[in-house]
Amino acid sequence: FRGVAGASNGMDRVQGDHMGMLATVINGLALQSALEDAGLPTRLQTAIKINEVAEPFIRRKAMRHLEKGRVVIFGGGTGNPYFTTDSAAVLRAIEIEADVILKGTRVDGIYTADPEKDK
DSSP states (O other): OOHHHHHHTTOOHHHHHHHHHHHHHHHHHHHHHHHHHTTOOEEEEESSOOTTTSEEOOHHHHHHHHHTTOEEEEESTTSSTTOOHHHHHHHHHHHTTOSOOOOOOSOSSOOSSOTTTOO
């Protein structure tokens, strides 16, 4: 769900963005389940507090998980409306000193080129 899409249909933009943040947490839980089924230890951290299903984002804790070989999944965007999930991905990547960001949007697989441009 994209808050900006909801706003174009008359929904309050901030409420729509909050719905989008929750959707990213749901996606994070699904990714966590798939990775753990493959034998990878994971932690889900979110920018919004949902203590029953994920840890709150704490940079030092995320770094410690990475040092221990865990995959850290970030959900909830930045926790602020009006910021895209792409912004959140870049922000978290900078915070944890990531070497790469992998992004999958509107695609059904892994490609060697942009599937919208190279058909």
